[in-house]
Amino acid sequence: MTDDAIHALREHLAVVSDLGHAGMLLHWDQQTHMPARGAQARGQAGGTLERLAHERIADPVLADLLDAAEAAGEDPGLVRAVREDHAQAARVPAELVGEMAEVAAEAQGAWEAARAASDFAAFAPFLRRHVDLCRRYAACFPEAEHPYDALMQRYEPGATTASVRAAFAQLREGLVPLIAAIAAKPDPGDLTGPFPTADQRTLALEIARTMGYDDAAWRIDEAAHPFMANMGREDVRITTKEEEESTLAIGLFGVLHETGHGLYEAGIDPRWDRTTVGTGTSLGVHESQSRLWENMVGRSRAQWSRWLPRAKELFPVPLDGLEVDEVLRRINAVRPSLIRVDADEATYCLHVLLRFELEVALFEGELEVDDLPAAWNARMEEYLGVTVPSDADGVLQDIHWAHGVFGYFPTYALGTMIAAQLWEAAHVAIPDLDTRIADGDLATLREWLREHVHRHGRTRTGDEILRDVTGGGLDPVPLLRYLNDKYGALYDL
Amino acid sequence: MTDDAIHALREHLAVVSDLGHAGMLLHWDQQTHMPARGAQARGQAGGTLERLAHERIADPVLADLLDAAEAAGEDPGLVRAVREDHAQAARVPAELVGEMAEVAAEAQGAWEAARAASDFAAFAPFLRRHVDLCRRYAACFPEAEHPYDALMQRYEPGATTASVRAAFAQLREGLVPLIAAIAAKPDPGDLTGPFPTADQRTLALEIARTMGYDDAAWRIDEAAHPFMANMGREDVRITTKEEEESTLAIGLFGVLHETGHGLYEAGIDPRWDRTTVGTGTSLGVHESQSRLWENMVGRSRAQWSRWLPRAKELFPVPLDGLEVDEVLRRINAVRPSLIRVDADEATYCLHVLLRFELEVALFEGELEVDDLPAAWNARMEEYLGVTVPSDADGVLQDIHWAHGVFGYFPTYALGTMIAAQLWEAAHVAIPDLDTRIADGDLATLREWLREHVHRHGRTRTGDEILRDVTGGGLDPVPLLRYLNDKYGALYDL
Numbered sequence: 004m005t006d007d008a009i010h011a012l013r014e015h016l017a018v019v020s021d022l023g024h025a026g027m028l029l030h031w032d033q034q035t036h037m038p039a040r041g042a043q044a045r046g047q048a049g050g051t052l053e054r055l056a057h058e059r060i061a062d063p064v065l066a067d068l069l070d071a072a073e074a075a076g077e078d079p080g081l082v083r084a085v086r087e088d089h090a091q092a093a094r095v096p097a098e099l100v101g102e103m104a105e106v107a108a109e110a111q112g113a114w115e116a117a118r119a120a121s122d123f124a125a126f127a128p129f130l131r132r133h134v135d136l137c138r139r140y141a142a143c144f145p146e147a148e149h150p151y152d153a154l155m156q157r158y159e160p161g162a163t164t165a166s167v168r169a170a171f172a173q174l175r176e177g178l179v180p181l182i183a184a185i186a187a188k189p190d191p192g193d194l195t196g197p198f199p200t201a202d203q204r205t206l207a208l209e210i211a212r213t214m215g216y217d218d219a220a221w222r223i224d225e226a227a228h229p230f231m232a233n234m235g236r237e238d239v240r241i242t243t244k245e246e247e248e249s250t251l252a253i254g255l256f257g258v259l260h261e262t263g264h265g266l267y268e269a270g271i272d273p274r275w276d277r278t279t280v281g282t283g284t285s286l287g288v289h290e291s292q293s294r295l296w297e298n299m300v301g302r303s304r305a306q307w308s309r310w311l312p313r314a315k316e317l318f319p320v321p322l323d324g325l326e327v328d329e330v331l332r333r334i335n336a337v338r339p340s341l342i343r344v345d346a347d348e349a350t351y352c353l354h355v356l357l358r359f360e361l362e363v364a365l366f367e368g369e370l371e372v373d374d375l376p377a378a379w380n381a382r383m384e385e386y387l388g389v390t391v392p393s394d395a396d397g398v399l400q401d402i403h404w405a406h407g408v409f410g411y412f413p414t415y416a417l418g419t420m421i422a423a424q425l426w427e428a429a430h431v432a433i434p435d436l437d438t439r440i441a442d443g444d445l446a447t448l449r450e451w452l453r454e455h456v457h458r459h460g461r462t463r464t465g466d467e468i469l470r471d472v473t474g475g476g477l478d479p480v481p482l483l484r485y486l487n488d489k490y491g492a493l494y495d496l
Numbered sequence: 497m498t499d500d501a502i503h504a505l506r507e508h509l510a511v512v513s514d515l516g517h518a519g520m521l522l523h524w525d526q527q528t529h530m531p532a533r534g535a536q537a538r539g540q541a542g543g544t545l546e547r548l549a550h551e552r553i554a555d556p557v558l559a560d561l562l563d564a565a566e567a568a569g570e571d572p573g574l575v576r577a578v579r580e581d582h583a584q585a586a587r588v589p590a591e592l593v594g595e596m597a598e599v600a601a602e603a604q605g606a607w608e609a610a611r612a613a614s615d616f617a618a619f620a621p622f623l624r625r626h627v628d629l630c631r632r633y634a635a636c637f638p639e640a641e642h643p644y645d646a647l648m649q650r651y652e653p654g655a656t657t658a659s660v661r662a663a664f665a666q667l668r669e670g671l672v673p674l675i676a677a678i679a680a681k682p683d684p685g686d687l688t689g690p691f692p693t694a695d696q697r698t699l700a701l702e703i704a705r706t707m708g709y710d711d712a713a714w715r716i717d718e719a720a721h722p723f724m725a726n727m728g729r730e731d732v733r734i735t736t737k738e739e740e741e742s743t744l745a746i747g748l749f750g751v752l753h754e755t756g757h758g759l760y761e762a763g764i765d766p767r768w769d770r771t772t773v774g775t776g777t778s779l780g781v782h783e784s785q786s787r788l789w790e791n792m793v794g795r796s797r798a799q800w801s802r803w804l805p806r807a808k809e810l811f812p813v814p815l816d817g818l819e820v821d822e823v824l825r826r827i828n829a830v831r832p833s834l835i836r837v838d839a840d841e842a843t844y845c846l847h848v849l850l851r852f853e854l855e856v857a858l859f860e861g862e863l864e865v866d867d868l869p870a871a872w873n874a875r876m877e878e879y880l881g882v883t884v885p886s887d888a889d890g891v892l893q894d895i896h897w898a899h900g901v902f903g904y905f906p907t908y909a910l911g912t913m914i915a916a917q918l919w920e921a922a923h924v925a926i927p928d929l930d931t932r933i934a935d936g937d938l939a940t941l942r943e944w945l946r947e948h949v950h951r952h953g954r955t956r957t958g959d960e961i962l963r964d965v966t967g968g969g970l971d972p973v974p975l976l977r978y979l980n981d982k983y984g985a986l987y988d989l
Contacts, residue, residue, distance in 0.1 A: 017540070018544055018548070020540040021540060021544035024538075025519075025522060025541055026518075026538060026541075028522060028525055032525065036529075036715065038711070038712055038714050038715055038732075040726060040730035040731070041713065041728065041731030043730070044517060044727055044728035044729075044730060044731060044770075045517075045684070045731070047514060047770065048514040048518055049509055051514035052515075052518060053516070055511070055548070117908040215728075217533075218531070219531055219532045219533050220532070221531060222529065222531055234538065234541070235534065237533035237536070238531055238534030238537060238538070239531075276537070277537075285945060319682065413710060485674070
């Protein structure tokens with residue numbers, strides 16, 4: 004009887020999970036293999052799968068299944084997460100979900116055209132529709148303290164506008180003087196190629212395999228906008244842009260970033276297979292994994308003392324005569340710049356803060372869509388001292404707003420903070436972590452992350468994971484400490 | 497009001513169509529890109545999509561939607577096809593469908609291992625389970641004249657055991673003396689390589705593009721067992737085995753075969769998009785398209801008079817000094833052999849007849865699973881004069897029985913007959929067809945096929961298509977006439 008109740012809940016969730024598996028493959032295929040003219044049918048099929056999954060999560064029967072399964076001893080973390088999904092889905096009318104998806108599909112093409120023409124006005128009508136739809140979405144949650152809270156919930160459960168604002172303010176106060184101090188120092192120059200793309204792939208996959216990339220369960224493909232997609236724990240797919248010979252940014256560091264995302268999904272406890280909690284607990288925690296592996300490991304002295312000799316075998320000419328110190332200075336060069344995805348570790352979060360502030364202002368009614376470009380450009384000047392030459396390199400640079408995913412951007416900076424908190428905690432737990440990394444052992448760190456982060460899937464919140472590991476919640480101080488230590492040494496501050 | 501009824505039916509069917517889109521992509525990806533360990537989750541997700549689609553087709557509400565849409569003027573061909581799907585699905589318990597899928601998933605691995613070890617006994621238990629399940633399936637249709645009729649319905653609507661048996665008997669009577677006459681003549685020898693695989697791909701795609709392969713809507717990948725999969729009309733994917741340098745069988749003729757399948761799906765009228773009738777009307781008619789393009793066009797004098805000069809540019813050494821006549825003799829060499837998929841046009845259907853007869857005997861209770869190898873070997877000796885050295889090259893050679901798809905094999909020979917009927921009719925309709933093909937014009941034939949076959953999707957049955965084109969139904973005579981004419985000339989009979 005009690006087993007039956009758990010079984011009935013799991014059967015219900017398995018269908019949602021299987022629909023998600025298929026939806027993820029539709030998405031992956033669209034970005035990597037689909038012929039151009041397949042887009043219309045693909046959009047329709049993807050929309051149907053999403054709607055079927057939404058109907059099952061919103062289905063009133065799920066509330067009863069949850070009650071019965073809880074009484075029968077189902078895992079409390081699973082029950083809580085699914086109950087929240089149900090409450091959220093049940094609040095939002097299916098027509099609104101459908102309309103948001105439709106506008107997103109239309110707006111993507113409009114955004115691509117507007118960005119190509121650097122013509123914000125052409126994109127503004129879509130953005131206004133998205134903002135209206137998101138207002139209607141937020142209105143489904145009248146108890147929220149701030150309308151933006153309801154939007155963020157979709158990506159970062161538990162995050163509030165107030166708490167994020169406070170953390171970001173503290174972060175900004177620490178970052179601005181650090182960046183100013185660095186700006187007063189000589190520029191270290193670039194690590195310039197040629198780095199033949201096939202050799203970049205070789206190096207990246209050699210490192211990824213020591214991280215846990217497994218050829219029997221993973222694959223790598225090219226995509227215009229790199230991402231990770233997984234169909235369960237044992238089918239993990241990372242993507243990379245066509246690498247450029249002049250830099251290691253995409254071919255090496257981008258691959259480590261996506262591998263970090265993939266390790267999270269691959270490390271989830273098999274007991275959550277075919278449930279809706281067998282995935283990352285929030286976008287922030289997900290981003291903590293990608294940024295930890297890309298930057299904190301991937302651009303560290305320990306990592307390069309292990310891998311520079313191998314890199315020199317593959318790239319003898321550009322690395323000729325360079326010692327670890329010099330390589331580190333160049334791959335960690337700090338330079339305020341226009342584009343978020345190209346930003347260094349010190350300036351990256353300011354790009355995110357700017358977006359967060361503009362989004363909050365939009366939903367507080369303090370900023371109109373038409374005023375976004377001017378507000379964007381003013382803040383870029385203020386935070387980074389950068390003059391934006393065109394909307395294409397400014398307000399139109401990211402695809403997110405075309406998809407209407409307001410509340411998403413802050414997770415990039417939250418993830419960066421969480422990464423630093425985990426990185427610090429891992430060093431406490433594994434005192435010789437740097438030595439191990441320098442010895443080529445990346446498995447110890449991965450297993451620590453698996454134990455404390457990955458395996459729980461969504462049965463633990465990001466906040467619970469942080470409290471378990473650090474004894475406290477979200478905290479910008481470890482990130483500021485990490486950046487000050489790192490750049491203090493590299494720039495002799 | 498009336499538009500509403502049609503709209504409601506179409507909405508119901510669109511979901512089934514979208515689930516099919518996703519299911520097809522899961523299948524394509526599994527055969528072409530999926531990491532090995534992804535198979536378990538993939539099987540589960542695919543099973544769920546099939547079950548959801550089956551539930552919607554079996555849903556009693558569909559009967560009402562059909563009645564209302566019919567009254568509102570919905571296309572009668574669509575109404576009839578969907579009504580038959582509904583009647584069929586509603587008869588079969590969902591548990592039986594699920595059990596058949598489960599055994600199929602288990603049996604695939606067992607078949608692979610049994611074939612590798614040439615050990616029929618290891619596979620027999622799975623086959624017995626499949627035969628039992630198919631008996632239960634057939635028992636859902638007690639009005640069928642023959643239990644095998646119910647099995648064939650799944651692949652060739654309208655075909656009966658009696659009619660197929662009669663056609664196959666007539667076919668066999670014509671084939672046996674033809675093959676004997678050819679055997680008395682000198683063997684023409686092979687067209688042997690090296691044919692570098694990249695050049696085979698070049699030639700195959702150049703031809704496929706003149707057939708209608710469109711790079712913006714098609715793609716080609718490698719797969720262990722070549723197939724065509726499409727997600728709507730504008731995302732058509734063909735596959736090919738890794739080509740062998742020694743022969744053009746796969747790299748050229750195999751690609752033309754799959755392109756033929758693809759042209760059928762790409763040629764369906766857009767008005768059937770996102771319905772369940774926007775696909776081939778039967779496996780036999782589908783196979784008529786692949787075999788027509790592969791053999792009747794692909795191995796014809798007209799085709800080679802156009803393409804031999806180009807082939808000589810790509811393969812100067814193996815084709816040096818060969819005239820069209822000699823090439824035709826070699827690519828059309830008739831040699832009774834063990835393996836169906838490697839068989840020439842003259843002997844191919846006998847491989848299929850043998851399987852049909854064994855399947856019918858199984859479901860008539862005249863043959864036990866354990867007796868299959870002996871019965872197989874005896875018939876191979878009788879029909880083709882070939883001694884089967886091992887079960888791997890005999891009864892275990894095809895994957896079909898591992899999937900439990902009894903009733904499927906006859907469609908290969910039915911398709912070959914239909915191809916010849918269409919080929920003959922096309923020559924009547926387009927008197928200069930051979931000249932056009934020799935001039936490199938494959939579009940005229942494609943458009944004729946589109947008009948008479950492709951565009952209708954499932955709104956016309958195979959029988960209706962044949963009656964429209966030829967004035968009569970299925971007929972083996974055109975195939976016998978085609979083969980006698982062709983080989984009469986090639987072998988100077």
